[in-house]
Structures are given as C-alpha cells and as structure tokens.
Amino acid sequence: MNNPVSYTMSCLFVLLAHAAMLANVFINGNYNTITDPAILAGAVLLLDITYFTALLFFKQTSYTIDFLLVLVLNMSVIFQSSFGKVKFDGDAIKHYITAVTALIACRIGFIICRNYKTLQNKRKLIYIAIGICIVLILTLTGTRSMWIQIGPISLQPSEFIKPLFILACATSISEQQKKHKVLLFNVVYENIALFGLMAVICLLQWWCADLGSLPTFMAIYISAFLLRICYPKAKLSKKTYITAAAALLVVAVIAFKFAPAYVQDRLHADIWSDTNGNGYQQSQALIAIADGGWTGKGPGNGFLCNVVAHENDIVFATICEEWGLLYALMMIFVILIMLAVPLINPPRSYYHATMSAGVCAAFTVQMALNIFGSCNMIPFTGVTIPFISAGGSSMMVSGFMIGMLVSTQTPVLDNVKGQMRSSPKLPAKKQNKRPVRRQTV
C-alpha cells in the first residue's frame, strides 16, 4: 500500500456515496417498517467494508477500478432492493449474493488474466472452454434456448463465452507474425480460428433464435480485428481499412436483409401503435422515465416494477422512474469511468491492450443495447446492463471481465511476479522512455 491516505479517502468516498443513497431511501422511500431499509443499509455497508478489507490482501498498483466496482455494485443492490417497495428479501437477497459473486469473480479474473505468459501457453484451454459452453448450450438447454435450468438456478452459458472470447482474441494477438503457407495463401492459424469461432457463435445464436448478444460478440471481434490491423508489423494501408469497412457493411446489409421474421418485426416496430402488445415494455419504460423526471418519484414509488423484466431488460427505466434520470446517468457514468481507466493508465502490452478494448467494447455495446433498446432508439433486445440488471450469469461474467480490466492495471509481464517488466513485443527504445507509473488509487 503506497498511499494509505488515498486508500482511506477512496473507502470514505464510496461509503459516503452509499450513505447518501441510503439516506434517500430512508427519507423518500416507500417501505413498511424502518427495519426494511435498515437491513438493506447494514448489508450494503457490510459488503463495502468487507471488500475494502479483502482488497488489502491483494497487492495491486492501482485500486481505482475496484473502488468503482464496489461503488456500482452496491448502487445496484440499493436500486434492486427498492423496486416497488424497499425491502431486503427474496430477489433483493438473490441480487446481493450475485453482487458478492461478481466481486469474487473479479478477483478470479484479476488473478487469472494478469499474467500474459500463463494464458498464452494455455490458450488451447480457452478454446476448449468455449467448446464446452457451446456443447452445453446444444445439449442441456433442452429446447432451442440459451438457458440451462439447474434446480432454482438458471445459467446462461453464452454469457460465459464472452470473457473467453476476449481472452482468445487477446492471447492470440502475438501470433500475428506467424504466417503459414497453406496451398497458395499465407495464413495465420489464430486468425482463422477466431473467425471460425465468431462464425460458430453467430450460428449458435441464430439456432437459439436469440440474437440479442450477437452485437456484443461482434463488437469484441471488431475491436480485436482492428487491433490486429494496428499491430506493429501489420501493413497498414487505406486499402486495408476500406476493405474491412466494406466487408463489415456487406455483412451488416446481408444480416439485416435476411434477418428472421421476429428480428424484422422489432426493426420496424412502432411501439406506440401496439402499446398492449409488442410495444408494451418499451412504451411503459418511456412513460416511466417521463414520469420520473430528473429526480424520480422516490425509491419504491414506481409503477414499472409491475412490468415484466423491470429488473433487467428495462432496468434503466425502472431506475429513472424511482431515482430520476440524473441518478441513472450518474450510475452509467461510474461504469464508463471504470471502462475509461485504461485510457488514463495505459496497458503495458498488446495482450492487456486487446483485453481492455474487448471488455470496453463488450460493456459499451451491452449497455447501449439495453438502454437504447428499452428507450426505443434501436430494436429491443433482452441483454443486460452489466452490474445493474439482475441475473447471476451476467453479474458473474461482468465481474470476471472487470477483473480482466483490473489485471491490465497491475500486469505481470515476462512471468516475473511482482515486477513491472515491459512486454517483449514493445520496441526496446520506446519502452525505456516510458516512466513506470505508480499509483495507489
């Protein structure tokens, strides 16, 4: 711990933010007895303090993302516990547990992903893990669906493919130079594998008639693809850019043209002419946002909690209604800052850079799909806002992905523990000029 003052101040800031939210719950909230918000407050503050303490056991260069993560997770817990009426039972406890899971997943993600060499050497395992997820979807979901039901728990294996896909993109970045002659073509095996993987994911989503997550995978793939173009020895030319853009355009046009009927319906839906049918959720969401205004109707005072999927698909609107658009924007702002940390403290290797870009792409696209979809700016899909929407799989995976982001801030390079070594892929002259940043928060 290089700067304990800064660490303490950050803890206080997070506690203060949550205390302010809880004060709003106490003053403006709709609850039966004072015990309900009191239990919620206890749970939130306990999780804060426990995580702050647990962080002390992890030696990191920066803790910024960790503080932001616990800030946003407990914000989410307070939101989810307030929908309809402030209480800490049933679904609220379930969400609290998933929040704890997300924090644990973050730690696991950090430990696994910080070392470039470890994953680089075992990247076959990543492909195997993706394969297992795909097989699980094909075999265990029963019907053509993305969900696996194990007792009371529903799992969505396609969610788990997201971080694995990012890792597949990141670990293969250094293989760009290894071209192999196949017939008349010079090919890079890893690129072929990634393209094949993307194609399989597309087919799988098509088969499950659930194309909601497809844009997220596409965003990860596009960011990885762009980074391959930017790779040091890659030949950059206008021709490359134009070809890539044209290919993307053709794929998009074909995809829209031959999209299934249910997708076409959503592309051309007029929600206000069908407010009791397909447009029900979106129209209710927009009415709720309008009703909430800037400052909201108060925790637990909304009506959107009576609408299906208020806690995940249209969660942005539910928060806007009860807490106000201003608060909902602040919540999104916190997530954006979390994603923007690698812009302030840049990654040290292409592996970490690719990982950061993948996580950033996945999160922004997922948030865009959820928020803009529920507000009728784009077709409505059933994806979640990371950390805010309820859902175990999403929380766990989002936590893991933030762990990947944390690992880019405290990387282990050249497999030497605890030391900041430059990546072998960076030119020697430039890496020497770069000062090693040290920051606590």
Next chain:
Amino acid sequence: MKSIRRCQHIMSLFLVLFIAGMVTLVIKIQRESAFYMMNSDKHVLGMVYDRNGDVLFDGSLKEGDTSKYGENYFIDVGNLIGDDKGQMTNTLVAKNVEKLNNYSFSQGIVDEGGKAALYTTLDHKANRTVYNAFSGSDGCAVAYNYKTGEILVCTSIPSLDVTNGYKELGTFRDGTLMSKNLSGTVPGSTQKVSTVISALEIMGPERLLAKTFNCSGKYTNKSGKVIDCHELYGHGDLSLQQAVEKSCNPYFAQLIEDPDLPFEELKEMYEDLGYALNGEETEYFEIDGIECMKASTTLTDPTDFQTQWGCMGQGDTLVSPIQLMMWQSAIANGTGKMTMPHLINKVTDVKGKVTEKASTKYSDRLFTEKTAESMKQILLTNGANNYAYSVPNHKIGVKSGTAQVQNGDKENSLLVGFVDEPDFPIAFCVVLEDRNSTYLTAESITQTMLDALSSQAN
C-alpha cells in the same frame, strides 16, 4: 507505444459513440416526454382560450359539469376545438394534446395551478353569433384575416358541447363530430373563381377580358352534351365580368373548349392551385396539426361534359370551405400567394412560459400579381353590383355558388369572398346547406358574421 495508443483510440471510439448515444437519448427524452405522458393514463389538461381570453376548452371540467360555464357554452366551436376523449380525432385539442398537458420533465404532472394553454386566434363571441345566425339550419362558416392568417370564425353546424359527453352519441346528427370547414364539399359556381384565375393566368387578362361568348339558355358542347343555363332565355353575348356576375354556365363551357385556353395548361394551373385531378389520392394540408382536405376534380378532356361540369363546380368536384377561403386571400392581398391560416396564436407550458408563437406564413405563388389584380377587380365589381344591398356595410369582392348535392335533391348555397378594407382584411366562405328549406341566405349569414367581426375589431 503507437499501437497501445491505437488500442486506446479504439476504446475511446466505443466510449465516445456510447456517450453520443446517451446525449441523443437525453435530448430525445426531453423533447418527447410530454408525448410519452399523453400515452399514459396520467395527464392533466390545461385550457384553450379565444383571442380575448374567453375559455374554449377547460381540461379540468368533469363530464356533464355545466355549472361553471353554462349549457352549450362551447357548442359554437365544439367540433373544432374537440377534446381528448378519442371520439373526435381531427380537432385542435386532439392534435395538440401534448402541448396542453400540464406536465414538464423537470416538474412532472402539475395537478393544480398548471398554466399549459393554447391561445387561439378564434373570436368566441363572433363564432357564437354566427352559430346562432344559422338558426337551426346546417352549414358552416369560416373567416380569417388574410394579412395575418388568424382564423377568427370557424363554426360548423350541427355541433356539440364536449362537456355533455358522448352518452347520446347515437342521437347525434351526421356531421356533428367534424368541422365541415375542413372537409370537401361541392363548391358550385364558387369553383368558377379557380377557372377564371386559370384562364387569366394562361391567356392574360387583356385577351380574356376582350373575349365574349353567346348564351342562348343552353349550350350543346362539342361532345354533343347539353349544358343548361339557369337563365332560360339566355344571357346573350357575355364578357368575362358579366359571365362571372351572371354565373353563366354556357359561357364557361365555351371557355373551356376555347383553343386559346390549352387544356394541358389548364390542368397544370389547377394542380398549382392544389387540386388532385382525375381520381388521384386525396391529400391533406395541416392547420396547427388539424388535417384539412385538399380540393379534387375531374379534368380529362375539354369537350367532355364532366370536365366542363367540374370547372363549374358540380359533379365530383370537392373543395373544403377553408381552401376556398384561402384562394380568396391570394386574390385579396394582390400577390397570388395564399396567406396560410392558423388557429394557435401562442402556446404556454406548465409554468406559463410561451413556448410557441405563431407567425404569418404564405404559400408559394399560385398565380401572378396581374392575375390577382384582375380577379380582384372582377369580384369587387360583382360585390358592388350585386351584393351592395344584401351585404351593405362592407366593400366586398364575392362569388356565390349553388351546389347540387344528393343527386340534385338538395342545393347548398355558398358565398366566398373578401373584404377590401385595409383595417378589416377578412376573407371568408359560408356554406348554407339545403337552401330551399330555410328563409336564410348565405349573404345574410355573411352579413351577420362580418358585422360581428367588425364590432369586435372596433
């Protein structure tokens, strides 16, 4: 490090695109939130006022509550102002209900003390006077200031008082739930104004005014069909001025057939005036959101009976009274451009802040100033020669019309025109339905309307 920076650029791209989307979303929500709320069951409507502050609609009134304003207080403009109940969809309130909602994104719904209101250009007192002038007969009357575009009178009978609700819906007479000023009606000889404008524009005033055609009481056109004149023994040789004053059908039938009036150019002029020709899909123009039907007629062949009949305003020709009135504005202001009418003068939001204010707008030029001046003179001469007695107090330019409807079983009487006085620039159209069933005339209603408006103006 260049590549790491590129990676950061890619991340920045995703973040910037997302932030741009969020900014768009916030703007969208700000702009559309009133519309969203109108789709919920939670809204508190404000007031609609006339030009003198008189109430035309009160959103706080409960159905059947006549204690505040009295019985049938709103009936004169009831089917124009309307309400939000959904029975009438083409009304001022129905089309502007979002602006009338006492809601703002920052304040939410304001149950009491909200100041959302539509301040209209209508004159409630004059409308009531005109409504009463119909004395139980059906019809409609519309008048506006052709310099500013403010609609002052727009009444249509039968009408309803929206505070009475719709429990007696089954007993409502046809036309109760719509303002007839907005719908197409057979224009009768008022259509001849369009034909004369077209001929003046194509042939030029000098050539047209020099022409004469003979009326012997009936005219057999080039396709062998007979066009009758209302004057059994004919009018003899007629100039254009005389033909307009006498409303002589044989004159106009011969004018349509005249080779000096190329038929294709005539059609083009009609289209420029806004007619949908020969079964084209009917279009609408908007007055503060309210849809008003555009004119339509049949023009297929200059020697064809239906075409000639259409140019005289019979057959399947349909024009809304408001459009007839708007053409008068293009003549009266001498520019050939219509003054576009409007009903809303200003809109205030829940805090009473003016959010919209009307301004005068004009159409594209429909015909030249020379044509406008000639047509104006023809109508003023007609007014001076034939209406000085029936509409005595104003210098008016007019054209009357008799429209045969319901296969000739009934005749509607129309009068379109304008007042040529700098301080009282009014264009108008009056339709009196089934003129043979009443002692009233379109002229008497026009006189009442102009007197009511001038007394208000003074």
